[in-house]
Amino acid sequence: MRSRDAIPPYDPDAEALARLRNARARTAAARARAGLDSAAPPPSLSLSEGQRSRSPVSVSRGEQAARARRDEYRAALGSARVERRMVARRMEARAQGDDPGQISGYAALFDTPTQIGGDKWGFEEVIAKGAFNDVLGDDVRCLFNHDRNLVLGRTASKTLSLRVDATGLHYEVQLPPTAQARDLAALVQRGDVSESSFAFRVAEDAWEHDEDGDRTKRTILKVAALLDVSPVTHPAYAGTTVAAS
Numbered sequence: 001m002r003s004r005d006a007i008p009p010y011d012p013d014a015e016a017l018a019r020l021r022n023a024r025a026r027t028a029a030a031r032a033r034a035g036l037d038s039a040a041p042p043p044s045l046s047l048s049e050g051q052r053s054r055s056p057v058s059v060s061r062g063e064q065a066a067r068a069r070r071d072e073y074r075a076a077l078g079s080a081r082v083e084r085r086m087v088a089r090r091m092e093a094r095a096q097g098d099d100p101g102q103i104s105g106y107a108a109l110f111d112t113p114t115q116i117g118g119d120k121w122g123f124e125e126v127i128a129k130g131a132f133n134d135v136l137g138d139d140v141r142c143l144f145n146h147d148r149n150l151v152l153g154r155t156a157s158k159t160l161s162l163r164v165d166a167t168g169l170h171y172e173v174q175l176p177p178t179a180q181a182r183d184l185a186a187l188v189q190r191g192d193v194s195e196s197s198f199a200f201r202v203a204e205d206a207w208e209h210d211e212d213g214d215r216t217k218r219t220i221l222k223v224a225a226l227l228d229v230s231p232v233t234h235p236a237y238a239g240t241t242v243a244a245s
Contacts, residue, residue, distance in 0.1 A: 062209035086197035
């Protein structure tokens with residue numbers, strides 16, 4: 001029984017060379033018919049580095065996992081892409097007489113890992129130093145629990161001041177003479193409200209995945225918009241502070 005010849009593997013470089021040779025042969029035949037025979041023989045054909053087919057760039061399992069986690073998280077955020085982070089670190093409150101006084105604390109901490117999300121798109125997150133450098137001049141509000149109906153201060157009216165130091169993003173708000181502000185100052189002084197938060201949009205971040213395990217890390221490199229800072233009752237970052245004075 002006659003054995004079948006083995007089918008040679010597909011070689012894209014060989015196919016490209018064949019197309020080039022056929023094109024050159026057709027050109028030479030046309031020149032000969034037109035009496036334009038070249039004195040010099042045509043140069044040998046070979047593929048340059050730019051012409052040679054390239055294999056797809058290899059992507060590691062860790063990179064694939066990090067990209068998948070990133071895409072899942074962005075899908076969960078929706079089109080608005082507004083994020084909120086909260087930090088558990090005591091605030092300070094100062095008051096004099098009927099004046100509700102000031103509240104100050106850290107809304108965000110640099111280089112402090114926190115776990116975001118659950119099984120579907122959970123990851124560890126840190127905020128890099130310098131992430132807020134481009135947004136300190138934004139018109140930022142200070143709200144209570146991110147509630148737009150409970151405004152405590154605003155940078156545009158100079159009742160809210162922001163700064164960054166080696167620790168993180170610090171804020172200080174001059175409380176308005178309202179019943180809600182006095183109540184909040186009392187809650188901060190008693191320790192019932194002791195954490196801070198901020199709402200933001202990200203301009204640049206980096207995602208990594210542990211090749212040996214199943215841990216994804218996100219580093220926030222640059223914030224695109226700082227929407228508000230807020231004393232809050234339930235933080236996510238174990239470390240941010242607020243204080244009334």
